[in-house]
Amino acid sequence: MTAAREQIPASDLQDADYNFTPRQALAGAQMLFVAFGALVLVPLLTGLDPSVALFTAGLGTLIFQVVTRGQVPVFLASSFAFIAPVIYGVQTWGMPATTGGLAAAGLLYVALSFAIRAFGTGFLHRLLPPVVVGPVIMVIGLSLAPVAVNMATGLAGDTQVMPRSTALLLAGISLGTTMLTAILARGIMRIVPILAGVAAGCSAALILGAVTGGPLISTAAIADAPWFKIPAFVAPEFNLAAILFILPVAIAPAIEHFGDILAISNVTKRDYMEKPGIQNTMLGDGLATAAAGLLGGPPNTTYSEVTGAVTLTRAFNPAIMTWAAVFAIALSFVGKLSGALAAIPMPVMGGIMILLFGMVTVVGLSVLAKLGEALSEARNMVIISTVLIIGLGGLTLEFGEGFTLAGIGLSGVAGLALNLILPKQRD
Secondary structure, eight states, X not given: OHHHHTSOOGGGOOSOOOOOOHHHHHHHHHHHHHHHHHHHHHHHHHTOXXXXXXHHHHHHHHHHHXXXXXXXXXXXXXXXXXXXXXXXXXXXXXXXXXXXXXXXXXXXXXXXXXXXXXXXXXXXXXXXXXXXXXXXXXXXXXXXXXXXXXXXXXXXXXXXXSOXXXXXXXXXXXXXXXXXXXXXXXXXXXXXXXXXXXXXXXXXXHXXXXXXXXXXXXXXXXXXXXXXXXXXXXXXXXXXXXXXXXXXXXXXXXXXHHHHHHHHHHHHTOOTIIIIXXXXXXXXXXXXXXXXXXXXXXXXXXXXXXXXXXXXXXXOOTHHHHHHHHHHHHHTTBHHHHHHHHTSOHHHHHHHHHHHHHHHHHHHHHHHHTTGGXXXXXXXXXXXXXXXXXXXXXXXXXXXXXXXXXXXXXXXXXXXXXXXXXXXXXX
16 A cells, blocks of 8 residues: 555656556555455356456456556446346346347447547436436346345245355344445445455354354365366357347446546546546447457446545556556456355345445435436426336336347336437426
8 A cells, every 4th residue: 555655646647657566566456456346246146257257357447548548547347237137138038148238238338439529428418317317226226126135035046045044144244344344444444345244254154154063155166166267258149139128227337437537537636538538438448348248247337446445545557457457367367266256155245235236226316316406396206206117117018029128228218218208397
């Protein structure tokens, strides 16, 4: 951390300073440590390979750095917005078709970047105002609530993987630790609450297993895993139904991208909306997400945890993120790491998910709060209520053979359409 504080001040920094010093490497490893918990959480929940997620996070960050000419100190990794669509997509169309849809979502970002070049940023805010984006984000968080509760109670489908009371105890320990770390911790620990919660939950599982004589963590997965293993990349398939289901979900992360770039701009006191430009940062994010989908990894997004670490450590040099990306790619080939991640008890992850999925919902509420008094206008209430009920009520529309639109995707399309066709409210 000391090395990170000695980086070039933001006011003097023009481009990444690639000296490749031990200090840069140490700071890069620290950034990956901050992002690691959330990075591997998405593939663990969705059935994707955590090693592929590590590889595509590193690759995506490198692509972003090339597109933005090494000017923005951000790290790209697994997006939580796509958890529910990936779970549904894998169950409905299979893994290859789902990753093909994720690659298409990246290409949507690319298209938006060119639209921004042509029409400016204003059109996106007019097309996707808070009254549309807010409830869609809320649907994403609330639709995941049953997943979190089932994991916390040790229920996998119709199978109870461990006694309910034991599962709830582990979930409570991991959830409580995550909460307290986020609220009370200081320094670097405050921005790694997920890692703290996982560590506490796994420690409790080891202790309970030793006391009861029934191991709650399987060490066989770690022992049997090789030290070197090529990530299990997945070749995509392009299924129109899967693509049109996932594309609307990309609306929320696209809007979130603006907030992420503004946040890192405020931290470094540089206007990245102008240089390298939001059109280039969006292009970098889109190409990174498309590359991840083509390899079988989760979509990428800029990580607020890393932005918090940049704020804390004053590590403004974008070259540090290049080091973090290199470390992520290197770790993706460590088979023992995948084995260790697979050994984490499901209720431990479930306890953390209760908090994180709820926080996604709160983000949607905060977006709606920007409407102020306009939130009570009839037009806005009509759009919000329709989006929420369609998204959470299980409505499914079938268009021909083999193509359906439901859940988050359908609610996003409904919100977009209502915002365009409903008349403005009279004074």
